[in-house]
Amino acid sequence: MTTTLTRPSSSEAAPRRAVLALARMESARLLRHPVTVAATLLLAVSWVSSWFTIATTRYPVLQELDRDSAMGMMVLLGGAALVTGNLAVLRTHRDGTTGLSQVLILPDHARTLAHLLALLPLTAIGAVLIAARMALLALLAPAAGRPDPYELAAGPAAVLLLGALGVLLGRLTRSAVAAPLALLVLLAALVALEPITNGGGTALWLAPQGGAALEMPVPASLMARPAGPHLAYLLGLAGLLATAAVLRAGARGARVTVAGALALACAVAGGTAQLSSPGRDVAAARASVMKHPSQHETCRELGNVTYCAFEGFGAWIPAWDTVVRAVVARVPAPARTARLTVRQRIAVPAFDSASRPGQLLDAWRADDAAAGTPGAVGVGTHWGDGAAAADLAAQVAYRLVTGNRVGDTVEASQADRDGTVVCGGRGVLVAWLTGQATPSALTGLHHRAEESRGERGGVSFYETHLFPTVHVPAPELAIATQALSRPHADIAARVQQSWPTLTAPDTTAAQTAQLLGVPAPATDTACG
Amino acid sequence: MTTVQAEGLSLRFRRTTALEEVSFTLDDGVTGLLGPNGAGKTTLLRILATAIPADAGRLRILGADPRNAAGRLAVRRRLGYLPQNPGFHQHFTAFEFVDYIAILKEIVDGRHDEVRRVLHAVGLDDQRGKKIKALSGGMRQRVGLAAALLDDPALVILDEPTVGLDPEQRLRFRELIADIGEGRTVLLSTHQTEDVATLCRRVIVLNQGRIRFDGEPSELAGMARGRVWTSQARAEGALAGWRTGNGDFHNIGDPPPGARLVEPSIEDGYLTVIDAAALAGRAS
Numbered sequence A: 001m002t003t004t005l006t007r008p009s010s011s012e013a014a015p016r017r018a019v020l021a022l023a024r025m026e027s028a029r030l031l032r033h034p035v036t037v038a039a040t041l042l043l044a045v046s047w048v049s050s051w052f053t054i055a056t057t058r059y060p061v062l063q064e065l066d067r068d069s070a071m072g073m074m075v076l077l078g079g080a081a082l083v084t085g086n087l088a089v090l091r092t093h094r095d096g097t098t099g100l101s102q103v104l105i106l107p108d109h110a111r112t113l114a115h116l117l118a119l120l121p122l123t124a125i126g127a128v129l130i131a132a133r134m135a136l137l138a139l140l141a142p143a144a145g146r147p148d149p150y151e152l153a154a155g156p157a158a159v160l161l162l163g164a165l166g167v168l169l170g171r172l173t174r175s176a177v178a179a180p181l182a183l184l185v186l187l188a189a190l191v192a193l194e195p196i197t198n199g200g201g202t203a204l205w206l207a208p209q210g211g212a213a214l215e216m217p218v219p220a221s222l223m224a225r226p227a228g229p230h231l232a233y234l235l236g237l238a239g240l241l242a243t244a245a246v247l248r249a250g251a252r253g254a255r256v257t258v259a260g261a262l263a264l265a266c267a268v269a270g271g272t273a274q275l276s277s278p279g280r281d282v283a284a285a286r287a288s289v290m291k292h293p294s295q296h297e298t299c300r301e302l303g304n305v306t307y308c309a310f311e312g313f314g315a316w317i318p319a320w321d322t323v324v325r326a327v328v329a330r331v332p333a334p335a336r337t338a339r340l341t342v343r344q345r346i347a348v349p350a351f352d353s354a355s356r357p358g359q360l361l362d363a364w365r366a367d368d369a370a371a372g373t374p375g376a377v378g379v380g381t382h383w384g385d386g387a388a389a390a391d392l393a394a395q396v397a398y399r400l401v402t403g404n405r406v407g408d409t410v411e412a413s414q415a416d417r418d419g420t421v422v423c424g425g426r427g428v429l430v431a432w433l434t435g436q437a438t439p440s441a442l443t444g445l446h447h448r449a450e451e452s453r454g455e456r457g458g459v460s461f462y463e464t465h466l467f468p469t470v471h472v473p474a475p476e477l478a479i480a481t482q483a484l485s486r487p488h489a490d491i492a493a494r495v496q497q498s499w500p501t502l503t504a505p506d507t508t509a510a511q512t513a514q515l516l517g518v519p520a521p522a523t524d525t526a527c528g
Numbered sequence B: 001m002t003t004v005q006a007e008g009l010s011l012r013f014r015r016t017t018a019l020e021e022v023s024f025t026l027d028d029g030v031t032g033l034l035g036p037n038g039a040g041k042t043t044l045l046r047i048l049a050t051a052i053p054a055d056a057g058r059l060r061i062l063g064a065d066p067r068n069a070a071g072r073l074a075v076r077r078r079l080g081y082l083p084q085n086p087g088f089h090q091h092f093t094a095f096e097f098v099d100y101i102a103i104l105k106e107i108v109d110g111r112h113d114e115v116r117r118v119l120h121a122v123g124l125d126d127q128r129g130k131k132i133k134a135l136s137g138g139m140r141q142r143v144g145l146a147a148a149l150l151d152d153p154a155l156v157i158l159d160e161p162t163v164g165l166d167p168e169q170r171l172r173f174r175e176l177i178a179d180i181g182e183g184r185t186v187l188l189s190t191h192q193t194e195d196v197a198t199l200c201r202r203v204i205v206l207n208q209g210r211i212r213f214d215g216e217p218s219e220l221a222g223m224a225r226g227r228v229w230t231s232q233a234r235a236e237g238a239l240a241g242w243r244t245g246n247g248d249f250h251n252i253g254d255p256p257p258g259a260r261l262v263e264p265s266i267e268d269g270y271l272t273v274i275d276a277a278a279l280a281g282r283a284s
Helices: A014-031 A034-053 A062-094 A108-117 A119-140 A149-172 A178-197 A227-248 A254-275 A280-291 A314-328 A357-371 A386-402 A424-437 A439-453 A474-485 A488-497 A509-516 B041-048 B069-077 B094-104 B111-121 B137-148 B167-180 B193-199 B217-222 B266-273 B276-283
Strands: A297-302 A305-310 A340-344 A377-379 A459-462 A468-472 B002-013 B016-027 B029-034 B056-061 B079-082 B155-159 B185-190 B202-207 B210-215 B228-231 B238-243 B249-253
Touching: A014 A062, A014 A108, A014 A119, A014 B094, A034 A062, A034 A119, A062 A108, A062 A119, A062 A149, A062 A178, A108 A119, A108 A149, A108 A227, A119 A149, A149 A178, A149 A227, A227 A254, A280 A357, A297 A314, A297 A340, A305 A314, A314 A340, A314 A386, A314 A424, A340 A386, A377 A386, A386 A424, A386 A439, A386 A459, A386 A468, A424 A439, A424 A468, A424 A474, A424 A488, A424 A509, A439 A459, A439 A474, A468 A474, A474 A509, A488 A509, B002 B041, B002 B185, B016 B041, B016 B056, B016 B185, B016 B210, B029 B041, B029 B167, B029 B193, B041 B056, B041 B155, B041 B185, B069 B079, B079 B137, B094 B111, B094 B137, B111 B137, B137 B155, B137 B167, B167 B185, B167 B193, B185 B193, B193 B217, B193 B266, B202 B217, B202 B266, B210 B217, B210 B266, B217 B266, B249 B266
Parallel strands: A305 A340, A340 A377, B029 B185, B029 B202, B079 B155, B155 B185
Antiparallel strands: A297 A305, A459 A468, B002 B016, B002 B056, B202 B210, B228 B249, B238 B249
């Protein structure tokens, strides 16, 4: 007589429920693993600290920060998923429980599936973190633009992808070194690929982090990054790795085949679509926005200043106005006759390779004239750091001191190298008005001077990052710096009293120093 | 009630014969498996636990044939197995570890209740929240035993569970195994003849891959009847002999005429059935 199985065998659903139970358990362990906790904290700390250490974070451009956030998430949370997912798969081997584990019921491929499912909560936490960052920035700061949901989702998708890679590596090799090594290789590739493909290369899209950032923020409508196809590509790759992992663990059958085929189709379709160039409409829109910004902006008047900003950047106008008013306030009332217009501009060579700086200046003059705002002062799409504030203050000061438009006194062929050189009393005034505008502008003045030190000295200011528009030579800057270190009220009074002399084209730097009561420089400027 | 029917099981690892023509049956109750190191005990247990297949022979466990996948699955559903070196996930608590094994055994309904039940059965109620790395060796073995008892298995295979335990822990473990043996089949591999004497109603002695004895413990002891004697000096012809606590020598072998024969123990019987070469090796 043989003892037979007296209990009914488990229900059909038992394996599926066991997989889900195992996934829940593995997920809880993965989330509280020290590597995951450390990576999450590091990510949060890096985001919070950027608020305090990177001034531009307080004036975020959300369509730029979405990629930045996704990158940080990929490196930290993705790295954690890769390592911890791999360690979880190797646990049986590492702890020597293979003897027991191999006679338990749940098959290896089901356990592998559970390890893959266990990555989902970490992925979801990544999505919540990235959404929370965007929401907080939008609430706490005068944020510009809007994030791309697909770009944001690329971060959590990369977490899933790297986690699946960790699980697959665990099924391919029992070495616990493989996953950290793979992470190092990925990071090295990330660092190496970025400069190679910088400036519009498409190959970087094949890497998890996606294409390189543009040289400067642009309106969201011009981004035209293939974030959707890239997301599909990442998810397809994650699906392929997951399929390979369960196949390696012994899974067979139609479901696996279908899942693998879907993942492959997703990866190929997304991968192909992301490599295609933006359409002609996008290219035309980009060129138009770059050369004819007035046609794409909304303007707002504050006092007697008109501010024109691209869609989504209107929140920065009060900050611009603070700087502009601080410059205007130091100008005697009779000299404030010109109506000021501050116009936002972009200069991205990749958008129109035919645009040289001189051509762009001409295009902007024509655009201003057509818009009825000749001599508009330009401002870029970065804000929050001192350099941006100094640049705007300098453009406004130049306009008020000289009455000229930026680029008026310089040949187009020189524009990309020199900008407009402002000499004598005018140069001193431009630099002083810039530095006294706000503490941030003073910091920016020093920063810009430091940048110019290794080149021709003095200080150069920019409308956009592409080329300098105003340059103050070293002797004039030295006098302005001296004046900025003196009591502000005294210098401001002297400026008011001597305004006509100081703004006269033939007033020299030495005469200006005398008028302001500061020591004259050892050498006078050579420019005329 | 026969739980295991093995006929002519053989297994070779390259040139080494691990098992050769092993045949036996197992019924309810605790059966001891004795044998020296390398005798093939662990190999036999791993075959019964469906971890490895035999090269030849016929095996039915709980009415299922473990050579095919469905049979293996059926066996595993009713099997409790504590390997020789089970290994533990040190960062798990006792509860988490047993719960983890429960999931891998596809226990889904009332899983946590079942985990609590088996931990209670092995006396680990108060320790279930402790990390395994903080538990003593005896407690870890009990955690392993608890995992083996999940889902009330019909066949429990224990591979040297008392190795490394101190006397008190070993005593506790014996009590547990005695309880487990009620109403189910337990195969206990051990080096400890005392374990067999106190726990088993049947014992199988394995040596060099072959079964050398299969019967009741008293019958194993009986194998040495008339071959065990005491003397005041080391007996020349004894295959094994050692000085006992009272100063006399305890000898096993062919006794000389007039020798003072004594009642043999299971250990004497075990040593007797082991081949002469092995015995001589131990004696030296």
